[in-house]
Amino acid sequence: MNRAIGLIFCNYLSDSLQGIARDRPVGAVPFGGRYRLLDFVLSSMVNSGLRTVGLVTPHHYRPIVDHLGAGKEWFLDRKAGGLFLLPGSNHVLAGKNIKFSLKDLQVNVEFLEKDYAEHVILSGCNQVFNINFQKALEFQNNKEADATLLYKVVTPDAPASPGGLWLEACGEGRAKKIFQEGFEDFNPAPKRPKKPGKRFLDMLIIRRKLLMEIIAGCVDETADLVEAIGENLKSLKVYAYPHPGYWARIDSVYSYFRHNLELLDPKIRNELFMGRDRIHTKIKDNPPARYGSGAMVKNCLIASGCYIEGRVEKSIIFREVQIDKGAQIKNAVVMQRCTIGKDVVLENVILDKFVQIKDHTVLKGTRNYPVVLNKRSVV
Amino acid sequence: MPKKECLAMLLAGGQGSRLGCLTRNIAKPALSFGGKYRIIDFSLSNCANSNIDTVGVLTQYKPFSLNSYIGIGTAWDLDSAFGGVHILPPYVREEGGSWYKGTANAIYQNMEFISIYNPDYVFILSGDHIYKMNYSAILKFHQEKKAEATIAVIQVPWEEASRFGILQVDETGRILEFAEKPGLPRSNLASMGIYVFDWPVLRQALIEDEANPGSDNDFGKDVIPMLLRQGKRLFAYRFQGYWKDVGTIESYYQANMELLEDNPPFNIFDADFRIYSNEDAFPPHYVGPKAKVKKSLVSNGCTLLGKVVNSVLAPGVFVGAGAMVEDSILLSNAKIHKASWVRRAIVGENAEIMENCAVGINTGGDPRQAGITVIEDNSVLPAGSLVEEGEKAPRTFCVTG
Numbered sequence: 001m002n003r004a005i006g007l008i009f010c011n012y013l014s015d016s017l018q019g020i021a022r023d024r025p026v027g028a029v030p031f032g033g034r035y036r037l038l039d040f041v042l043s044s045m046v047n048s049g050l051r052t053v054g055l056v057t058p059h060h061y062r063p064i065v066d067h068l069g070a071g072k073e074w075f076l077d078r079k080a081g082g083l084f085l086l087p088g089s090n091h092v093l094a095g096k097n098i099k100f101s102l103k104d105l106q107v108n109v110e111f112l113e114k115d116y117a118e119h120v121i122l123s124g125c126n127q128v129f130n131i132n133f134q135k136a137l138e139f140q141n142n143k144e145a146d147a148t149l150l151y152k153v154v155t156p157d158a159p160a161s162p163g164g165l166w167l168e169a170c171g172e173g174r175a176k177k178i179f180q181e182g183f184e185d186f187n188p189a190p191k192r193p194k195k196p197g198k199r200f201l202d203m204l205i206i207r208r209k210l211l212m213e214i215i216a217g218c219v220d221e222t223a224d225l226v227e228a229i230g231e232n233l234k235s236l237k238v239y240a241y242p243h244p245g246y247w248a249r250i251d252s253v254y255s256y257f258r259h260n261l262e263l264l265d266p267k268i269r270n271e272l273f274m275g276r277d278r279i280h281t282k283i284k285d286n287p288p289a290r291y292g293s294g295a296m297v298k299n300c301l302i303a304s305g306c307y308i309e310g311r312v313e314k315s316i317i318f319r320e321v322q323i324d325k326g327a328q329i330k331n332a333v334v335m336q337r338c339t340i341g342k343d344v345v346l347e348n349v350i351l352d353k354f355v356q357i358k359d360h361t362v363l364k365g366t367r368n369y370p371v372v373l374n375k376r377s378v379v
Numbered sequence: 380m381p382k383k384e385c386l387a388m389l390l391a392g393g394q395g396s397r398l399g400c401l402t403r404n405i406a407k408p409a410l411s412f413g414g415k416y417r418i419i420d421f422s423l424s425n426c427a428n429s430n431i432d433t434v435g436v437l438t439q440y441k442p443f444s445l446n447s448y449i450g451i452g453t454a455w456d457l458d459s460a461f462g463g464v465h466i467l468p469p470y471v472r473e474e475g476g477s478w479y480k481g482t483a484n485a486i487y488q489n490m491e492f493i494s495i496y497n498p499d500y501v502f503i504l505s506g507d508h509i510y511k512m513n514y515s516a517i518l519k520f521h522q523e524k525k526a527e528a529t530i531a532v533i534q535v536p537w538e539e540a541s542r543f544g545i546l547q548v549d550e551t552g553r554i555l556e557f558a559e560k561p562g563l564p565r566s567n568l569a570s571m572g573i574y575v576f577d578w579p580v581l582r583q584a585l586i587e588d589e590a591n592p593g594s595d596n597d598f599g600k601d602v603i604p605m606l607l608r609q610g611k612r613l614f615a616y617r618f619q620g621y622w623k624d625v626g627t628i629e630s631y632y633q634a635n636m637e638l639l640e641d642n643p644p645f646n647i648f649d650a651d652f653r654i655y656s657n658e659d660a661f662p663p664h665y666v667g668p669k670a671k672v673k674k675s676l677v678s679n680g681c682t683l684l685g686k687v688v689n690s691v692l693a694p695g696v697f698v699g700a701g702a703m704v705e706d707s708i709l710l711s712n713a714k715i716h717k718a719s720w721v722r723r724a725i726v727g728e729n730a731e732i733m734e735n736c737a738v739g740i741n742t743g744g745d746p747r748q749a750g751i752t753v754i755e756d757n758s759v760l761p762a763g764s765l766v767e768e769g770e771k772a773p774r775t776f777c778v779t780g
Binding site: 033264269272279280296298300 | 667
């Protein structure tokens with residue numbers, strides 16, 4: 001076993017997710033019927049044998065702590081190691097695109113100092129995947145690398161990822177260049193590779209001692225770890241390592257909507273959820289979902305504790321949602337404890353938690369611009 | 380070890396032999412119920428919801444799956460540093476040892492364990508009943524009546540009374556007479572097999588009962604009648620609510636099916652009194668584009684591509700395209716493959732029904748004779764099999780692949 005500890009940057013903020021991430025950090029955004037985005041990275045780390053995971057928290061971390069507790073569901077409530085909450089620095093000046101703020105690491109350097117692990121796995125928390133890091137760790141060991149950056153080969157027709165990072169690597173995997181995709185606020189043609197490229201997955205393995213050196217040498221308040229690595233590609237042994245499996249980044253309402261509905265594809269669902277390594281989440285002990293005699297459900301994921309009397313098609317229904325008689329729901333993501341009244345028609349919508357849709361309401365968005373209703377809205 | 384006010388002893392060693400092949404490999408308390416639950420969840424959740432944090436679970440019959448399911452009680456929040464769940468199998472002493480001979484003997488053999496906590500009150504519970512009960516209410520009753528032992532009772536239909544332990548009580552609730560499975564019941568107050576004892580009284584009674592060579596060492600048959608003869612203060616606590624001992628395949632089937640009614644007599648949807656269970660990490664269940672699901676309970680991790688009507692589905696069940704499941708109970712990870720029909724059946728855990736099978740199909744027999752077909756755990760029914768529920772077939776029968 002390669003000894004490694006995990007470090008998750010859970011302080012991503014986003015204003016491109018509209019209301020979905022208004023009152024919660026991106027890591028706490030509900031996904032896939034019963035999960036939060038954070039579950040994917042946390043479960044992947046735990047399933048890879050990591051037993052010490054630090055979590056850099058944003059200033060409004062209540063939903064994160066509410067979800068994680070002592071980390072019991074991820075087997076992290078332990079004597080040796082466990083879950084560590086690391087308060088992030090309040091970097092008001094920091095640019096939006098800082099992923100791995102060295103300042104955040106600096107104020108929490110004790111977490112790194114007091115461990116003995118050889119490597120640290122760092123990751124963001126706005127992504128959906130199920131990766132076992134053991135192979136990447138082996139790769140890092142075999143290459144005697146200073147750092148290993150995970151990437152996925154992406155075809156040019158994949159949706160843009162403004163501000164996302166790309167890698168260039170030579171034959172045996174040594175990273176040559178890290179560069180950023182342009183922002184496209186007003187420019188529909190972002191700067192990005194014209195042929196299949198290596199998209200950096202915001203996940204990397206780095207030697208713990210090296211990480212501490214970089215942190216100690218950092219004077220800039222807004223410095224980013226990947227930037228620091230990118231500037232030293234010549235002096236450091238940095239490798240790129242491919243992830244062949246499923247991976248999705250949630251960085252807009254559209255991607256949130258699309259990747260949720262993508263779970264209806266059995267191939268993706270089985271890869272994420274039904275393999276040896278499971279995605280763990282907070283357990284609510286709900287009863288099974290109950291179908292009434294009027295229920296008509298097609299191509300949906302339905303979580304526990306739901307009560308369904310209406311018609312639902314191509315949708316993701318979270319826990320304890322009630323759907324009344326005559327309701328017709330299509331292409332929807334309906335979060336926990338929403339209630340949908342009689343004869344309601346919903347199409348291309350995202351309902352945040354506790355939304356109430358009263359009888360006979362009709363709400364329709366489009367496939368690219370779904371209607372988003374904020375938490376506790378009543379319509 | 381700090382002293383405890385209450386300690387619960389949960390009898391979970393029973394085989395449940397009348398459940399046939401459903402309990403061939405597991406103890407009855409480990410049997411799946413209501414989709415995601417196992418029968419022991421109800422008693423353990425009652426303890427958790429009643430603030431009883433010290434529970435001894437007495438196991439004997441095929442305990443492996445039960446032991447691993449309970450673990451240290453984490454799923455019920457019973458993994459406590461002071462108390463918690465203790466699994467108590469029979470054990471060997473200096474001068475040999477023996478299996479648990481009866482319910483009273485099982486507790487007798489574990490008196491040392493109870494003494495460690497030296498409780499004021501001991502609850503004797505059964506791990507194979509389906510009910511929700513806040514035990515603090517019966518404890519309060521026990522204390523108010525200054526009882527030495529209290530038995531929870533429930534009114535049962537007169538015609539069924541002779542299947543139970545039947546009590547005669549006076550107007551204050553004091554028990555006058557106790558008759559185990561009487562031929563001519565004189566009341567319809569049945570014992571639920573839930574007892575609260577003052578620990579010293581229980582201790583004394585168990586020692587005396589053990590010394591009696593003619594005793595079967597059973598609470599209902601021996602200990603309670605003995606205490607009544609001794610003139611002890613025994614009271615009956617009347618329980619209002621749902622309580623079921625699913626002892627037979629028919630009653631097991633019926634109790635599951637009742638959950639599908641519009642207003643089910645037993646409410647598992649109550650958020651204020653949750654039934655906890657030790658669940659696997661499964662995603663929400665998936666319903667395919669050509670599936671039809673009606674009047675059913677469906678657990679996490681299921682994949683439904685065919686038709687499911689009036690059925691209870693445990694976690695991880697698969698129903699293939701063109702398959703039809705009707706009036707059935709599918710236990711964990713059961714798989715019904717393409718174009719198979721399953722009617723009025725209980726399909727065991729990990730059992731697989733391959734393509735184009737027909738199970739529980741009645742080809743012209745009297746529908747009133749309809750029996751329940753049981754496919755045993757882990758069995759595989761080869762493609763194209765027909766398991767008919769014929770006129771001459773036993774009311775329930777098992778199919779082993």
